[in-house]
Amino acid sequence: MPALAGPFEDSVAKFANDEFSDTEAAIGEVAASGNALASPIISALQDGRLSADPDSKKVFITQTDGKIVDATTGAAVDKLPDNAAAVRLNNRLRRTVEAALGGLTLLSPDPAKRLAAAQSVFKSHEENLLPTVESALAKESVKPIKQAFAEARAAIILFKPDASDSDKLDAVAVVKARGDQEALALLTGLGDQPPLVAKAAASAVSAIQSNLAMWSMVQNAWYGLSLGSVLLLAAIGLAITFGVMGVINMAHGEMVMIGAYTTFVVQEVIRTRYPALFDYSLLIAVPLAFLVAGFIGVLIERTIIRFLYGRPLETLLATWGLSLVLQQAVRTAFGPTNREVGNPSWMSGAFELGQITITYNRLWILCFTLAVFAILLAMLRYTALGLEMRAVTQNRRMAASMGIATSRVDALTFGLGSGIAGIAGVALSQIDNVSPNLGQSYIIDSFMVVVFGGVGNLWGTLVGAFTLGIANKFLEPVAGAVLGKIAILVLIILFIQKRPRGLFALKGRAVEA
Amino acid sequence: MTPHILTRSLDRAATAFILIVAAVGVLIPLSNLLLPQGSMFQVPTYLVALWGKYVCYAILALSIDLIWGYCGILSLGHGAFFALGGYAMGMYLMRQIGSRGVYGNPILPDFMVFLNWDKLPWYWYGFDKFAFAALMVLLVPGLLAFCFGWLAFRSRVTGVYLSIITQAMTYALLLAFFRNDFGFGGNNGLTDFKDILGFNVQAEGTRAALFLLSCLALIIGFLICRTIVTSKLGKVLIAVRDAESRTRFLGYRVESYKLFVFTLSACMAGVAGALYVPQVGIINPSEFAPANSIEAVIWVAVGGRGTLIGAALGAVVVNYAKTFFTSGPLAPYWLFMLGALFILVTLLLPKGIVGTFNSWWETSKATNGSPDADSAAREDGVGAPNPAE
Numbered sequence: 001m002p003a004l005a006g007p008f009e010d011s012v013a014k015f016a017n018d019e020f021s022d023t024e025a026a027i028g029e030v031a032a033s034g035n036a037l038a039s040p041i042i043s044a045l046q047d048g049r050l051s052a053d054p055d056s057k058k059v060f061i062t063q064t065d066g067k068i069v070d071a072t073t074g075a076a077v078d079k080l081p082d083n084a085a086a087v088r089l090n091n092r093l094r095r096t097v098e099a100a101l102g103g104l105t106l107l108s109p110d111p112a113k114r115l116a117a118a119q120s121v122f123k124s125h126e127e128n129l130l131p132t133v134e135s136a137l138a139k140e141s142v143k144p145i146k147q148a149f150a151e152a153r154a155a156i157i158l159f160k161p162d163a164s165d166s167d168k169l170d171a172v173a174v175v176k177a178r179g180d181q182e183a184l185a186l187l188t189g190l191g192d193q194p195p196l197v198a199k200a201a202a203s204a205v206s207a208i209q210s211n212l213a214m215w216s217m218v219q220n221a222w223y224g225l226s227l228g229s230v231l232l233l234a235a236i237g238l239a240i241t242f243g244v245m246g247v248i249n250m251a252h253g254e255m256v257m258i259g260a261y262t263t264f265v266v267q268e269v270i271r272t273r274y275p276a277l278f279d280y281s282l283l284i285a286v287p288l289a290f291l292v293a294g295f296i297g298v299l300i301e302r303t304i305i306r307f308l309y310g311r312p313l314e315t316l317l318a319t320w321g322l323s324l325v326l327q328q329a330v331r332t333a334f335g336p337t338n339r340e341v342g343n344p345s346w347m348s349g350a351f352e353l354g355q356i357t358i359t360y361n362r363l364w365i366l367c368f369t370l371a372v373f374a375i376l377l378a379m380l381r382y383t384a385l386g387l388e389m390r391a392v393t394q395n396r397r398m399a400a401s402m403g404i405a406t407s408r409v410d411a412l413t414f415g416l417g418s419g420i421a422g423i424a425g426v427a428l429s430q431i432d433n434v435s436p437n438l439g440q441s442y443i444i445d446s447f448m449v450v451v452f453g454g455v456g457n458l459w460g461t462l463v464g465a466f467t468l469g470i471a472n473k474f475l476e477p478v479a480g481a482v483l484g485k486i487a488i489l490v491l492i493i494l495f496i497q498k499r500p501r502g503l504f505a506l507k508g509r510a511v512e513a
Numbered sequence: 514m515t516p517h518i519l520t521r522s523l524d525r526a527a528t529a530f531i532l533i534v535a536a537v538g539v540l541i542p543l544s545n546l547l548l549p550q551g552s553m554f555q556v557p558t559y560l561v562a563l564w565g566k567y568v569c570y571a572i573l574a575l576s577i578d579l580i581w582g583y584c585g586i587l588s589l590g591h592g593a594f595f596a597l598g599g600y601a602m603g604m605y606l607m608r609q610i611g612s613r614g615v616y617g618n619p620i621l622p623d624f625m626v627f628l629n630w631d632k633l634p635w636y637w638y639g640f641d642k643f644a645f646a647a648l649m650v651l652l653v654p655g656l657l658a659f660c661f662g663w664l665a666f667r668s669r670v671t672g673v674y675l676s677i678i679t680q681a682m683t684y685a686l687l688l689a690f691f692r693n694d695f696g697f698g699g700n701n702g703l704t705d706f707k708d709i710l711g712f713n714v715q716a717e718g719t720r721a722a723l724f725l726l727s728c729l730a731l732i733i734g735f736l737i738c739r740t741i742v743t744s745k746l747g748k749v750l751i752a753v754r755d756a757e758s759r760t761r762f763l764g765y766r767v768e769s770y771k772l773f774v775f776t777l778s779a780c781m782a783g784v785a786g787a788l789y790v791p792q793v794g795i796i797n798p799s800e801f802a803p804a805n806s807i808e809a810v811i812w813v814a815v816g817g818r819g820t821l822i823g824a825a826l827g828a829v830v831v832n833y834a835k836t837f838f839t840s841g842p843l844a845p846y847w848l849f850m851l852g853a854l855f856i857l858v859t860l861l862l863p864k865g866i867v868g869t870f871n872s873w874w875e876t877s878k879a880t881n882g883s884p885d886a887d888s889a890a891r892e893d894g895v896g897a898p899n900p901a902e
Binding site: 248304307308312313314315316317318320321322323324325326327328329332444447448451482483485486489490492493494496497498500 | 587589661664665667668669670671672673674676677678680681682684685688689691692803807810811814845846848849851852853854855856858859860863
C-alpha cells in the first residue's frame with residue numbers, strides 16, 4: 001500500500017481494497033472524519049458513483065452532472081482510469097451507508113436538516129451513530145434540536161445491548177417525556193431487557209398510552225369545535241330568520257353559496273387586476289358578500305315571503321323552489337363544476353400544539369364565527385333595529401301597536417339573516433368546494449342545529465352547533481363518518497320527541513304562534 | 514266496506530276519475546299489445562313503462578295528499594317510504610335472478626359476491642318468496658311510519674318541526690343505503706332484474722300487466738282515501754288539520770288519528786314504490802334524497818291539496834312536464850321551471866288546479882242561481898288551511 005498523506009486519505013484508500021470489511025471500516029472512518037468531502041463520498045457510494053482503481057488505490061467520485069473528481073482532494077479529473085471499478089456494496093453495507101449519511105446530516109449546518117436527522121436516528125436507533133449523536137448533542141445550541149438529539153441518544157442506548165441499567169433507565173425517562181406515537185412504538189418494540197428496565201419501560205408505555213388517549217380526546221374536541229364553528233356559521237343566519245320571523249327558508253343554503261361565489265368573483269378580479277391585494281381578498285369579500293346576499297334576501301322577502309306569513313309550510317315549499325332557481329342560475333352563470341377559491345397566505349399552513357396539528361384556516365374560521373356571533377348578539381342587544389327585532393319576535397301585534405313598522409323589520413331581519421349566510425359563504429369557501437351544490441350540503445345540518453338548539457334563541461344555536469359538532473367528531477372514530485352522522489340524525493330525531501321545542505325553548509305566548 | 518260507505522264516498526268527480534283511470538289502465542296495454550307496431554294508435558312499450566311510472570307517482574302523491582291535505586301533516590320524507598317499498602320489491606327481484614347473475618351464484622346477489630360475502634344476511638331471508646316480499650312492501654314502511662309517528666305525534670311534534678325531522682329521517686336513510694356494508698348494494702342499488710313471478714320483466718306483456726296493476730292500485734288507493742275522508746274519521750282529520758288543540762279539547766285522541774293516517778299513507782307509498790321498481794328496472798339510494806320527497810309534495814300542491822284527484826293529476830302533469838322538458842333543448846331550464854312552479858303555485862294558486870277549478874265551478878253555479886251546490890265538493894274541505902298568526 002503506498003504511503004499517503006494523512007488519516008482521511010488512508011481511510012478513503014480502503015475503498016479501493018474491494019473487501020466488504022474494509023469498505024465498512026472506511027465508511028465509519030470517513031463519516032467520523034468531519035471532512036467536507038465525507039458527505040459527497042458516502043452519497044456517491046450509496047448511488048454507485050464511487051469508483052476505485054485497485055492499482056493506484058485512488059478513489060474517484062462521478063458527480064451527478066457527470067464530472068469526475070478525486071475523492072481525497074476534490075480536484076477535477078479528466079477521466080476514470082481504465083481499470084477503475086465501482087465500489088461494491090451488500091445489503092449490510094447499504095444499511096451502514098444510510099446510517100452514516102444520517103450521522104453526517106446530524107452535523108449539518110442547516111437546523112432543519114439536523115432536526116430531521118435526529119428524528120430519523122430516533123426511529124432507526126443505529127448503534128454506530130452513538131458517538132456522532134453525542135458529539136452533536138454537545139455542540140447543539142438550539143433547544144428543540146438538542147431535545148431531539150437527547151431523544152435520539154436515548155433511543156440508541158435503549159437498543160444497545162451493553163448499556164448499563166442506569167443509563168437505560170434514564171433513556172426510558174427521556175423517551176417517556178417525548179410521549180408520542182413514535183415513542184410508544186420504540187418502547188413497545190424494545191425486546192428483551194433487564195427486569196428493572198423492562199418494568200420502567202412498561203410503566204412508561206402505559207403513561208404514554210394514557211397521554212396519547214388524552215391528546216386524541218383533545219384532537220377530537222378540536223375537530224368538533226371546528227365542525228361546530230362551521231355549523232354555527234351556516235346556521236346562525238337561519239336562527240335569525242327562523243327564530244325571529246318563523247320563516248322556514250329552504251334557500252338559506254343558497255345564500256351561503258352566493259357568499260362563496262362572491263368570494264370567487266372578488267378573487268378573480270384581484271387576480272387579474274391587482275394581484276398584490278390577494279391576501280386581503282377575504283377582507284374585501286366579507287362586506288361584499290354580506291351586501292349581495294343581504295340584498296337578495298330583502299328582495300326575496302319583499303317579493304315572495306311577505307305574502308306567505310302565517311303559512312310556514314307554504315313558505316317552506318316556495319323557498320325550496322327559490323333554492324332550485326338560485327342554484328340553476330349560478331350553474332348557468334358560473335358552470336356546474338367547482339370553482340377555485342384560494343387561501344390567502346395567512347390562512348394556509350398549520351402549527352403543532354402538543355400532539356395535535358392545528359390548521360390556520362380552521363382556527364381563523366372558529367375565531368371569525370365567534371366574532372360574527374358576538375357582533376350579532378351585540379347588535380340585537382344594543383341597537384334600535386335589534387330592539388325592534390326582539391319586540392317583533394316576542395309579540396308581533398303588540399310591537400305593531402307600539403309603532404314599530406313590523407314589515408320593515410321583517411324585511412331587514414330577513415336581509416340580515418341572508419347577509420350573515422353570505423358571510424358564512426366567504427368562510428366556507430376556504431374549506432369546501434365552491435359549487436352550485438354548496439348550500440345543499442349545509443341546509444339539513446343547519447336546520448338540525450337550529451331545531452336542536454331551540455328556535456328564537458341565539459345561545460341555543462351556539463350550544464346546539466358546538467354540541468352537534470363535538471358529538472359528531474367523537475362518534476366518528478367509533479362508528480365511522482357516515483354511521484356517526486346517521487347516529488347524530490337519529491339522536492336529534494329522538495331528542496325532538498323529548499323536547500319538541502329544542503334545548504332552549506321560548507316560553508310564553510310566542511310558543512303557540 | 515259496506516255499499517253504503519262506498520256510495521257515499523263516490524260523487525260524480527270521483528266516479529269519473531275512477532272510470533278514466535280504469536279506461537287508461539285497460540286501453541294503453543291493449544293498444545300496446547294488440548295493435549300492429551307503427552300504427553298510429555299503438556302505444557310504444559317505452560311509453561307504457563313511462564306512464565306506469567307516472568301512475569306510481571300518482572299513488573305516492575295520493576298518499577301525501579291524505580296526510581297533508583286532510584290532516585295537515587307535511588311529510589318531507591315520504592320518498593323514504595316509497596323507496597323502502599321499492600327496496601323490498603327489489604330484493605325479491607334480486608333473489609329471482611338466481612344463478613343468472615354475472616357471478617352465477619345461485620343464492621347471493623352479484624354485489625354480495627363482489628364484496629366477498631359468504632352468506633346471505635339474515636334480513637334477506639324470505640325475499641325469494643313473492644308473498645313474503647309483498648308483505649314486507651307494506652310492513653317495512655308501515656312499521657317505520659308507525660314508530661316514527663308514535664314518537665313524534667305523542668310528543669306533539671307538529672308543523673315545520675315534523676317536516677324537518679321527516680326530512681332528517683329520509684336523509685339518514687339515504688346515507689345508510691349508500692353504504693356498501695349495509696347490504697343493499699350501496700350506491701349502485703339493486704338492478705339487472707330478470708323476472709317477476711316467472712315472467713320476464715322486460716317483456717311487453719309483463720310491462721302491460723304491471724301498468725294495469727298500477728292503475729288498479731291507484732283506483733284502490735283512491736277508494737281507500739275517499740272512504741276515509743268522507744267518513745266520520747275524515748271529519749276528525751280535517752278538524753285536526755284546522756284546529757288541532759281544539760279537537761284535542763273536544764276529547765279526540767289527536768295522536769291516534771294522526772298515527773293511523775300516517776301509517777296508512779306510508780303503506781300506500783310503499784306499494785307505489787314496489788310497483789315502480791319493476792317498471793323502471795332499478796332502485797338505488799338516490800330515491801331517498803330529500804329533494805325527491807319535496808318534489809312529490811309539489812305535485813300535490815300543483816294538483817290541489819285536499820282534493821285527492823288533484824294529487825294524482827298533479828303528479829302526472831308535473832312529471833309529464835319534466836319528461837317533456839328534460840328531454841328537449843329546454844333541459845337546462847327545467848330547474849328554473851320547477852322552481853318557479855313551487856313559488857307560483859304557493860303564491861298564486863294555493864288551492865292547486867283542481868281546487869281552483871272547484872271553487873270556480875261553485876261560484877259559477879251560485880251565480881247561475883242554483884242554490885244547492887254539490888254537497889260532496891263542499892265536504893272535501895277544499896283549500897289550504899290558513900290559521901291566523
